[in-house]
Amino acid sequence: MRTQRQARDILGNPSLTVYDNPRSLLMCVYNRDRALCHRQDATNAPRLDRCRPSCANIARTDHHAAGLLAHAKALEEQSASEALPRPLADRLARRAEQLRELARSHEHDRIHHQEPPV
CATH class of the missing domain: 4.10.860 (DNA Excision Repair, Uvrb; Chain A)
Incomplete structure (x- = not known):
């Protein structure tokens, strides 16, 4: 997350779900269209065992x-x-x-x- 506006947008968007992934030391602000963890998978949840460092869904505290x-x-x-x-x-x-x-x-x-x- 780069700006306060982005943080407000994420927290205020009910269509986004945030998943904590302590094993990968990151959070996934899940957006199916941008997810790199499963391009062919039809599920609507992230694959936290497949986090990619370049994924646009990643956020860190x-x-x-x-x-x-x-x-x-x-x-x-x-x-x-x-x-x-x-x-x-x-x-x-x-x-x-x-x-x-x-x-x-x-x-x-x-x-x-x-x-x-x-």
Whole structure:
């Protein structure tokens, strides 16, 4: 979600349903026409096991972004292990950077609550 107007539109639209997906550290503001989780499936609910990072239905909270950073840190620590084969360690390090980038994008694009002027 990028603007306060978008947030108001989402929350005020009774045809949209919001699904929390803690495993993927995101929320799905489900719109069947934009869903990437099931292009051929005729169901009217998201496939939360198939979330795609480029899906237009994705939204994140600050809590989700914090989870991304914590997971990135754990992956980075694992990648530093001498016991891991180098290709696996490199893959873990790349995934950690991808998660950090998602958290940075959230921080940059997030909606800040503003108090009304007095």
